[in-house]
Amino acid sequence: MARPILMPQVGQDLTEGKVTAIFVKQGDPVKKGDIVAEVESEKAVFEVEAFETGTILEIRYKVGDTAIVLEPLMMVGEEGEVLETAPAEKPAPATFSGEDAQTIVQAAKAPAAEPVAESQPANVTSFPAEAAREAETAFLKTGTTGGSSPLARRLAAAAGVDIATVKGTGPRGAVVKRDVEAFSRSGQSSGSQVLAFSGKTATGAAGSFIKTLQSGTGDPVLLIHGFGGELSAWRPFLAHLGIANPILAIDLPGHGAASATSASDFDALVASVRASLAAEKLDRVHLVGHSLGAAVATAIAGGGDLDIRSLTLIAPAGLGPKINGDYVAGFLGSSTEGALKVWLDQLVHDPAAMPGVLVRATLSGRDGTAMAANQGKLAAGVFSGNTQLFSVREALARFAGPARVIVGTEDRIVPPDQTVPASVALHRLPQVGHLPQLEAAALVGRLVAQTVRSAG
Amino acid sequence: MARELMYRDALREAIDEEMERNNTVFIIGEGIAERGGSYKVTEGLLAKYGPKRVRDTPIAEAGMIGVGVGAAIAGARPIVEILYIDFAMLGMDMIVNQAAKFRLMTGGEGRVPFIMRTQGGTGGGVAAQHSQSLEAMFYHVPGLKVVMPSTPSDAKGLLKYALRQDDPVMFLEHKHLYMTKGMVPDGEHIIEFGKGDIKRAGKDVTVIAWSNMVPRALEAAARLAEEGIDVEVIDPRTLVPLDKEMILTSVAKTNRCVIVQEAVRRGGVASDIASIIQEEAFYDLDAPIEIVAGLNIPIPFNLELEKASVPQVDDVVAAVRRSLHAKPLAQAAE
Numbered sequence: 114m115a116r117p118i119l120m121p122q123v124g125q126d127l128t129e130g131k132v133t134a135i136f137v138k139q140g141d142p143v144k145k146g147d148i149v150a151e152v153e154s155e156k157a158v159f160e161v162e163a164f165e166t167g168t169i170l171e172i173r174y175k176v177g178d179t180a181i182v183l184e185p186l187m188m189v190g191e192e193g194e195v196l197e198t199a200p201a202e203k204p205a206p207a208t209f210s211g212e213d214a215q216t217i218v219q220a221a222k223a224p225a226a227e228p229v230a231e232s233q234p235a236n237v238t239s240f241p242a243e244a245a246r247e248a249e250t251a252f253l254k255t256g257t258t259g260g261s262s263p264l265a266r267r268l269a270a271a272a273g274v275d276i277a278t279v280k281g282t283g284p285r286g287a288v289v290k291r292d293v294e295a296f297s298r299s300g301q302s303s304g305s306q307v308l309a310f311s312g313k314t315a316t317g318a319a320g321s322f323i324k325t326l327q328s329g330t331g332d333p334v335l336l337i338h339g340f341g342g343e344l345s346a347w348r349p350f351l352a353h354l355g356i357a358n359p360i361l362a363i364d365l366p367g368h369g370a371a372s373a374t375s376a377s378d379f380d381a382l383v384a385s386v387r388a389s390l391a392a393e394k395l396d397r398v399h400l401v402g403h404s405l406g407a408a409v410a411t412a413i414a415g416g417g418d419l420d421i422r423s424l425t426l427i428a429p430a431g432l433g434p435k436i437n438g439d440y441v442a443g444f445l446g447s448s449t450e451g452a453l454k455v456w457l458d459q460l461v462h463d464p465a466a467m468p469g470v471l472v473r474a475t476l477s478g479r480d481g482t483a484m485a486a487n488q489g490k491l492a493a494g495v496f497s498g499n500t501q502l503f504s505v506r507e508a509l510a511r512f513a514g515p516a517r518v519i520v521g522t523e524d525r526i527v528p529p530d531q532t533v534p535a536s537v538a539l540h541r542l543p544q545v546g547h548l549p550q551l552e553a554a555a556l557v558g559r560l561v562a563q564t565v566r567s568a569g
Numbered sequence: 570m571a572r573e574l575m576y577r578d579a580l581r582e583a584i585d586e587e588m589e590r591n592n593t594v595f596i597i598g599e600g601i602a603e604r605g606g607s608y609k610v611t612e613g614l615l616a617k618y619g620p621k622r623v624r625d626t627p628i629a630e631a632g633m634i635g636v637g638v639g640a641a642i643a644g645a646r647p648i649v650e651i652l653y654i655d656f657a658m659l660g661m662d663m664i665v666n667q668a669a670k671f672r673l674m675t676g677g678e679g680r681v682p683f684i685m686r687t688q689g690g691t692g693g694g695v696a697a698q699h700s701q702s703l704e705a706m707f708y709h710v711p712g713l714k715v716v717m718p719s720t721p722s723d724a725k726g727l728l729k730y731a732l733r734q735d736d737p738v739m740f741l742e743h744k745h746l747y748m749t750k751g752m753v754p755d756g757e758h759i760i761e762f763g764k765g766d767i768k769r770a771g772k773d774v775t776v777i778a779w780s781n782m783v784p785r786a787l788e789a790a791a792r793l794a795e796e797g798i799d800v801e802v803i804d805p806r807t808l809v810p811l812d813k814e815m816i817l818t819s820v821a822k823t824n825r826c827v828i829v830q831e832a833v834r835r836g837g838v839a840s841d842i843a844s845i846i847q848e849e850a851f852y853d854l855d856a857p858i859e860i861v862a863g864l865n866i867p868i869p870f871n872l873e874l875e876k877a878s879v880p881q882v883d884d885v886v887a888a889v890r891r892s893l894h895a896k897p898l899a900q901a902a903e
Contacts, residue, residue, distance in 0.1 A: 264824050267852040283856070283894045290824060290855040 117185030158470040261288035320374040320385035322364040329359040336362040339404025343369030353558025367487030375487035378494035379503035415508020422568040424516040431505035438499040462523040462546040510534040521545030571752040579721035583728035595622040598650030634660025641683035654689035668737040669712030680735040688742040697867035702832035715808040719783035721751040726760030765812035771801035778829040789885035824855035825892040834862035859888040
């Protein structure tokens with residue numbers, strides 16, 4: 114039975130996107146996970162993955178065509194199978210199964226900081242995959258068929274409350290206004306936070322930008338990217354985080370939506386993140402950091418003033434003096450795809466794991482912004498040649514909550530053989546480089562979830 | 570200052586004042602001159618204005634309405650009184666195909682300031698052919714204004730406005746309201762079409778009602794107030810044009826809405842208002858819109874059955890409770 118590979122939903126409000134590359138032709142065999150095409154929205158390039166093994170029976174677009182979101186890009190089936198002549202029915206987004214969801218792939222770079230649509234129902238995210246999963250989870254969790262009133266949905270979305278977690282007292286168990294209000298009240302009184310984020314945090318004062326990637330309940334989890342990264346790079350990783358907590362991510366100064374701001378040294382970087390946390394009233398939060406972001410997380414946790422529930426450090430910087438200075442210089446200095454790819458490949462153990470779109474996305478993100486200059490300023494303030502100018506070893510030793518360090522044994526950016534304080538769990542992942550959250554996403558997702566849960 | 574007047578007296582004042590002011594206003598109908606009208610609305614007008622302007626007609630509604638529409642096209646301001654709205658059906662061609670269309674089909678040059686005054690609704694067991702609420706028939710036809718006053722003050726103000734504007738107006742009174750009393754402002758009292766009235770302000774549930782359903786909604790609101798439920802009663806007063814703003818504003822405040830109409834449920838104005846609300850205020854709604862309406866049957870002659878066939882105060886109370894999701898009433902009233 115032939116099945117479609119769909120044009121992914123490449124942005125919250127987008128209805129179509131351009132096909133920029135097709136890597137297969139009719140009759141080609143494909144394996145599950147093969148990249149079959151690239152599509153582009155206004156600001157982002159996405160890879161489209163085959164969701165199952167089979168043969169390409171039909172390709173419905175050519176490069177340069179505009180494809181309608183959620184319409185089939187191509188059909189996959191058995192070798193020699195003859196397609197029905199009628200075009201495949203347009204699958205309704207509401208009936209998306211988990212399998213369909215897998216056709217939606219890895220955003221290497223989503224549009225910079227699209228504002229959170231406050232009036233949208235809470236379950237709507239950029240990815241149908243996530244929406245479908247959330248809806249299913251919601252249904253299983255509530256165990257009612259009562260639904261919710263339109264007003265309750267609007268209020269829940271505005272308050273960042275996942276309506277699936279609210280107990281309904283309306284007709285047939287429907288969630289109504291009073292339930293959302295009661296939920297918000299009880300959430301605050303029990304100390305677990307129900308948060309509403311504007312998604313428009315001023316980058317002016319704080320210098321950083323916090324965005325909600327997934328609404329939920331309990332203490333929020335804040336993801337902090339590393340040098341040269343940005344918050345939307347976490348999106349593919351979200352699927353591997355099996356937790357119900359709200360998940361937020363930050364763009365550090367000089368990165369992503371905060372590319373116009375800069376931090377001159379490590380202390381300024383930490384201060385900027387602290388200011389953003391204060392602006393969003395986030396004084397009780399789990400921190401997950403990668404590389405330089407992990408060092409920032411550790412510095413904040415070691416401060417002892419905020420209630421940091423747990424700490425997960427992925428390929429952390431700041432635990433030893435060494436850094437691959439050539440990488441930093443090469444990354445910043447590359448202005449062509451070919452050059453940049455050489456350096457980005459250093460991030461991973463197996464270059465095949467590096468999404469091709471990341472190269473172009475990184476370059477296009479620098480276009481017309483002060484990003485490169487501001488990242489250069491930051492690099493000069495935190496690194497000197499092959500030396501890290503800061504250390505968070507003592508801060509990590511001081512942190513009393515659950516803490517975990519995850520490193521790849523093949524890391525070429527930060528030395529993988531650094532030691533950690535005895536109170537901290539250390540996971541050394543073989544055949545993994547500097548991006549464990551990409552190269553071993555499932556395991557890292559599980560470890561983060563365990564850390565978060567262990568904080569109670 | 571204001572005086573207490575009966576609904577029928579307020580209507581008479583409006584006609585009297587406008588006939589005095591404008592000598593193109595005249596009124597025709599069955600028994601309206603010598604007898605002063607079956608509901609005494611036109612009492613005394615014959616003596617004051619004479620048989621040219623206050624004229625009895627034979628029992629011939631099609632002819633009466635045709636005369637009215639023609640006179641309006643010719644420049645007069647006729648009021649045609651039809652004894653029961655049920656009988657207006659005889660004049661539907663003149664109303665629907667002529668009066669409602671003339672302005673458009675003459676490119677706006679021709680106007681039809683034709684007023685049909687009539688009354689509908691149940692009351693007193695006058696059976697299936699004398700008890701209908703047929704506002705939806707006229708509501709459906711573009712080009713007609715539909716006015717349904719519930720109080721003496723509204724009756725006077727709206728009828729005076731009707732006699733000063735230039736489009737055909739279906740002025741629908743209610744047989745149960747003629748003897749009700751209310752305060753009417755002294756002096757020139759005119760109420761523009763398309764402006765609803767909040768008959769009772771409240772914050773928990775919006776109840777939309779018109780004509781004789783307004784007093785019932787108010788009685789229901791008074792009863793619910795004893796339980797701590799704060800009902801807002803809105804009277805659109807004119808169904809065409811409809812005061813959408815007032816309705817949407819109220820629903821945005823209360824998040825719940827009950828619409829009460831005496832007419833049968835099927836194809837009614839309540840359904841159309843519900844459709845407007847769900848379309849324009851969907852995310853303000855915390856409960857399904859409730860419609861309390863007449864049963865889809867001809868009105869029975871038997872008084873008890875007649876009562877059972879149209880909304881009563883208890884029905885409105887029950888609908889308000891449903892829209893509050895029934896049980897924790899105290900909480901809902903917070």
